[in-house]
Amino acid sequence: MNHLTSQQRKWLYVAGIVVLLVPIIYLGMPPEPATARSGEISGGKLAELRLKDKLGESALGNVDPASSTMGLLLLGFRGIATSILWMDWQDQQRNKDWAALRATTESIILLQPHFLKVWHYQGWNLAYNVSAEWDAVADRYYWVKEGIKFFKKGRERNDKYAELYWYVGDTTGKKIGRSDEWKQFRRFYRSDPDVARFEGRPDPEVNPNGRDNYLEARDWFQRANETIDSSGNLEHIMAIYLFRAYPMRAEFDYAGTMQREGIFDEVCIEAWKTAFDDWTTKYGIMEFDCPIGSIHFEVTGDELDQMIAEEDAQNLTERDRKSYWIGNYQNQTNYRFWRLKSRVESEKEMAEAHREMYEGEQALHRADTAVARKLLWDGMSKYEKILEEYSDLKKEDETIDEALLALHGWRECVELDDEEIPDAYPLKEFWDLNPKRRETAKEEFNRRRRGR
């Protein structure tokens, strides 16, 4: 090489660069943005493989330029930076430095945008742990919203993960609808307490359609199911036959919560009807794998015979095996209970019974004994009549508790009227068969009276 002149060497370098450029272009040419979006294959070999095997970042969800920039800028130090941020985060949580904690959480997800557990852990932390640290209910609600928004953001960045859709639904449904502050949270969900910003309307980021939290949750659970179908990615939260039930479970919660809030009108009855229909005609016909093949829950004796005949007409034990697995899975999902419950609850008579017992209790709390006694008696009579028809419900905790609460109210009315409790009265068997639960029901009765 030493005998080459400077100019010759330079030409040699240029030639080397050109030669090296050929494989580099072949391997590394980026895809055309338009074709990459449409799914057509373009660009170099690596781009082609990335698109084919869905390994590109855009295949996982929206690309956040800030996150990508951070990843590039940190070179190989992303892991170290992430660890430092997690340590900072822990320190901030310990010191209740919520502003810094929120900012650190954002920084962590910039560095770990596709780490599902990070989204889950941090979203839960905001909605459950941080919110619980604040005393004012409006402040708690603010942090629950932060958790929901965080999950939604995670979902945008990772739209093939069914889990993130489910987390949005779960937090919207369970945290808003079942926590200690459920009354306030449900109210805030439809009318945000931050009046200065939202003027009495809901926060559009968490409730864009201004609906009930359970209806919003139902849609997110539904989208989680659809994501499994469209992406082919499995969820890793629970058994699939439980996971698939969540949109309908949200419908049950929606209808049940209306009753809890004293709404027993047509809307409530319609909600139970919709829940029953969806439970039996959508969830009930979904196919699930079990050790002996594929089964669904909504099955009559004839259908069971048909299924077995299709599979193996000669196998005499097959019927037992099939019904065993269907029964087993039905038990795990509480399928029969919800089927029966939603069916009964969608009857007007049942709604009337609930309404009278609820209003009777309210009247008693208002010290309107005469009205309370009549309403409770009527409600209990109707309740007993329905339960005679659907006797399976008699064993359910919810039924027993509701009956005992009504009985406590009615007995108090009788005692206040200075009368003896008669030998026969509606729902008497619940009183006689549950002496221990009577005490618990009494405590609940008193608590509800105090909470008015």
Add this chain to the structure above:
Amino acid sequence: MSLNFSPVPFDLAAGFTHWLVIMVAVLALSFVLAIVISMLTLGFAGPVEVVVHSAGAFSDFLGTSPRRCLALTTLTFREAVRRKTLWVFAVFAVLFLFAGWFMSEATPDPDLQVKNYVSFVLRTINWLILPVVLLLACWGIPDDIKVRSLHTVVTKPVRRHEVVLGRIFGFAAIGGLVLVIMSAIGYVWINRQLPQAKGAQLIARVPVYGEINFLDNEGKPTKEGINVGDEVMFRSFIEGNTKARAIWNFSNLDPSRFEGQGRLVLESSFQSFRSHKGNIERQLMCQFTLINPKTKLRVPLKAFEVHEFRRNVYDVLAQNKTLQDEDGNSVELLKDIIQDGKLQVETACLSSAQYLGMAKPDLFVRLPDRSFAASYFKSITTIGLMMTMVVVLGVVSGCFVKGPVATMLTAFVVVVGKVAHSFLQSLVTGNVSYNPNVKMQGSGLFDSIYRIPTHLNPMVEIDNKLVGRVVSTLDNIELNALWAVQHMFPDFASFDTTEYVANGFDVPWAEALLPSLAITVGYCLPWILVGYFSLRLRELEAK
């Protein structure tokens, strides 16, 4: 929205005495060592050399020429500009251009938003300015020696310490210029990002803190309140509807500095802890009682709801139309209650079986606010002081080692001083850094060496008394040595006054500015001496 630490006023007299003792001891020790080493290397001529050099040092420092220093400072400044130091602005501009990407979604809560933005600006300035001045300072003199420009300088009538001082002032000037421009941009940026917060949140509250004492549930004095299970025990709690109280003793109130015409404004930020759900739509109730410490006159004030993690401002005269003592007699605030600047504020939680948590900085008398700009630029001043220390350390280390080694040495001191100082302190004192109330057990080296193989829990005392005594003695020696090592590293974290500004407080003189200034002067003086002697005694031809 209060501080998570108790600001302690710096005791200048005690600090100066402490510093003087150490300086005299170190100087004496260095002198004796120099005598011994010079005797061993040069014989009896050695001590004479030491005395000559020491006397020369005195004459050099006494003959310092401001003109020569200024000339060298100007030269250093120009060199630094030529070296494209100001390119740091490009990085700074990029960070601010894209900061919105990283911060806009953090939180819409205005209080929290202000805190994030202010912290971001101050921390960015802090972390950008340090590497720039560190590299400049550490490579200045070694480069001069390498390219022999220093040879030309020392042939002129310039004293060695003037070279050191010229470099220090020059680098500090360029760093200061960068800092001023950065801080001005940062200030404008904060105001542009948070226009709606200008009035309410971008403030500098001026607090007067008192000393806190507690009474337990039976009304007996106790060191602290109840721990409700928080890992960090900075705050402790008082139980509601009992005799438990937190009492703040204010001893330096000046009513003429109060808001308006002698209005006493108390601001608190207590934490709430519920042992039962209670009425969740109402916050826990709290009541202040003002007490004249001399006459013991007690004036209960109207109770208020505690808004947790928020600023609870209580204007005593606005919220209590008339002030009455416990017997119903009308009293006057400035005449009957605050006497000789002294006042006690007793705090009680009124919600039964619920708890209020508090620490010293959670209640203060709020004086009229200062402007946010004043607080912000005071914080910038402390960053400037830290930058000066880095410049001095960098220049001094460049006097006796080459550029790369000087850089590493300075960076090491800065990183240890900034990140690990509290850890070192917790090792020496045995206090857990984030929890001063908790003592670490078995933290000594020899203690651990004994405990690990014997599987002895750190909470258990060592049974064998002899072993225990030996271990304890050895650990004491080791921890004392560690104490000395710890003091070799300045506490750079104490220069960080971001917490004050970000939480809407004025940066106080006695608690933040004075200690920063004292640390800067206290460390820089001996470092400059080291730099001077290094340059005076070193062989310049040794590149």
